[in-house]
Amino acid sequence: MANVLHIVVCAGIVPDPLQTLEPVTGPAGPGLKNEMVLPAVLDPWAASALYEAAALAAKNPGSKLWLVSLGPKAKLQQVMMTVAQKIAFELVPIDGPIGGFPDAHSTAAVLAETIAALPGLDKAKLLLFGGWESATRGAGVTLQLVGERLGIIDQFQGVDQIDLRDDGSFEVLERVEGGKHQVSVCAGTPAVLGWATGNLAEPRNNPQTGMANMRTIMPALQKAKPTTLAPNGLRYVSVALPKQQRTTRVVKDLTPDEIAAELVEWIGAE
């Protein structure tokens, strides 16, 4: 028996990972050099959450799917030209600042307030999805904070799978150490699920889906109200990119067994 779900996916936009990312200090604090003009993508882990949400909604007729995203609406619009072709959803844009440095509490407050005000949203049926943290940046706590503000106490992080049961309960697989999953059963919605990669491939583009989505996305973007995020006294002492590590050795004539043994030893050391 299908359950009617109200799935809200929180997903930010980030610079395309192939771009040159160079931390700089601007008038508003730390940021990435030229971030506004760098091509952006939907945060990869949050994108996994979106695709899982779409699959779940499709399996449960009558369900609704919202994508709540905070960022400059012009950048959101550019990203939607790709994302909107993949699955059907209703975009709820929040015209806010770009970057990975705003305070997570302020961000969560805006997101929670927006979600709570979604017309037609039944919080009893709510599954709040997002990336368990940003795949490229972020405090790793925003989604949890949104859940807390919405009063949702069942939270799962590093999720790779959800199996909904007929009675409305669901089984969740969360990543734990050692490449294993922790299996939990939740009695039912509402719940927060911070996704890892999930199991689904990225849906292919379908311009007709995109055209249908755009009928609501473009007006929503036009109506998106500018939002500022309170700094809450947040101050960054230092910002740096992770150092690139390359310890290449050129070794010839190793057997596959020797290579495997070395890899196992290296993984063990990590």
Place this chain on the structure above:
Amino acid sequence: MGTVALSETKTMLTLPGDAVRQIQWRFADRFDLQMLVQSARGVARGTVARLVAAGERNTHEWTPAKSEMLEAFDRAGLTAVFMEPEEGGFITGPKNLALALAAFELAWVDGGAATASLAGFLALSPIHERGTQEQITHYKTLAAPPQPGEDRKPWRGAFVLTEPIPYVGVDTGMLNGKMRVAEWKDGEEPWLQVDKRGRFITNIAFANFVTAAVNSDDPRIKGSCFVILEETDEGIFDHGTPTKKLVHQLSSTGDPIFNLKVPASRIVGGYTVKDGVIVPNFNHGEVIEAVFRRTRVPVGVMTAAKLLSAVEPVIRYQRERFRGAEGTKPGTVRYEQGIQQREDALHRLVDVWAAGEAATSLGFAAARLFDTLDPLEKQKSAILKDRGIQGGRAEMKALKESEQRAIELLSNPDAPRRAELEADPLVDFVLKDAEANVICPATKLWNTGHGANMMREAVSLMGGYGITEDCPGFLANKWMDAQLEATYEGPEAVQRRQLTVTMTSEVFLAQFRAWTIAMRRIASDRPGTGACTLASAMQLWLWTLNYLQKATDPGGNKLYHGQRQGVTFALADALCWLLASRCQILDVLELEARGADDPVAAEGLAGTVQFLSDLCHTQAAQAAGEVSRICGELVFGYNQHPAWADEAHKGCFLASELEEYEETMPGITAFAVDVLAADGAHPPKAGPCAGCAGASEFLRLQNKLTTCLSGSRLAKDRAAETVSKVMIPEALDYPA
């Protein structure tokens, strides 16, 4: 803090992104096209790039892997671009810009992939342009990708015109396909026997149907037509052997053979029976004209895309050239800038980039023009039909008056009837039609021809690496591919021939004059764009055209004549440079005017506009140089050079005369070039210097043009500096 502080700058920050391009190429308000771009880009930099990197270009045969590319086109909606929403598509209205954008994205990675995509549309184009409504609906629906829940394979088509086998004495104007009446029972539809051999036919390996041009070989059928052949028709539908192309291996090309029996309802556009004779409603020439007029534009855009695609890999190569070398330590100029320390490397890349910008601007301007022209053309036909006028010649005759009204509108901006003329759809049609008749062949000719030359330059900028399979961006492939793009859908001579006719149309020339004036106005506000240089070059070209149309050679033969391609083709080439440069300038002005409205484009807008303006100036100077060279050669090249032995030497000074003159006009000796000694000895040169009788105005204009080049090299220096500083991604977004 571990970061550096940002400083205020007017240098372009990054390579121009989507927000900038959407404004320049005028689809910022078209989200359907923006989505198409993203879809096409995904296929190009995903499926297509992987095929190229995996060596799929190394075979002439159509392989299962290559077929996957077609399926990727289907899934991404590229196959449906040509269709209306009710036929399975998603774009409403004219689709010329859409097709050009898809071709641009695919050709960014591989020209063959773009060709494979376009060839399907080419097969449908005769049906789309001239087919009956029943034919349009039937074949476009079959060719549309399956909708969700549908289980069928889309039909693929090929366009089979005629490519006579070389060296067998066949005129390229002849059709090698024949049709006869196979069966015609009283009161029933006739059946035709079609016999056709195609050569170099794109998409043929997997075609389920073809649209083939055939001539009548039967007195019961009049003239020629296009006919639709299906692979399940009775008879032979042989896909033929693959052509051993050295380029575009991701598109299928072969030499098919057809001998099929088909109903006469397959004649594209239908037919009527008059006095027992089948008369096709459209002959094959009418169909081709309608088809090629539009489909040639995306081909030009393809080569333009390659030039722009070369910029990022070349910059990365130049900057990283010496990294890893012993003695080249991080932080040193050699490490950080690599080859970009050298002005030559930067200047040459600026030339490639500028040519790419101009070619792209020209191509997309042409595509947009056809989007505007398509509905106008229908409106024109409807108006004339209401007046009882139908058919090519009758329409041309009827539009003569509209042409005069259009010229009046352009020549006299203060005309009392201005509002009336502007509101006249027929005037609007003849204006746009005249422009399209020039800009389409110009795009095909200049983008592919000059584009191929500049791709060679791009390859050279990668050193030996450029000519290897490992070269990022597949630049060597793109260079060779460009040569095919210059050839198919009408080789360069065909485009030049068309231009020599259309560029002398009164309506076009009236527009050209108006454009020249507009360029001067632009130059007044935006002197850094090279608009003034361009306006001077346009003036020189126009003067030369007028001169050549009246001038004769020493033998009394007209210079501007259809058979005198040494004159007409050269002048057509010169015009293309001007048109491309003009479109490039207009696109930058558009960005400057509208960029601030888009928060993404607005970021660093001043720097982007400055850089793109500098590219305009650089390109305008190149165009001016080409025009000056070509026009100078044409104006003076057909004059006989004076010889010492002929009458002309009588105009020379004698040494003794000069001595006398020197007494009354001191210094005159210094100005006298051709001086004969008493014994008749003369300076060691071909003859007395030629005069400029009748061409002094040309020299004035050319002299002015030369001085108009002022500042162009400063612009190039600025552009070069930006190229050395602009931020590029860490890696190319498709595999090599």
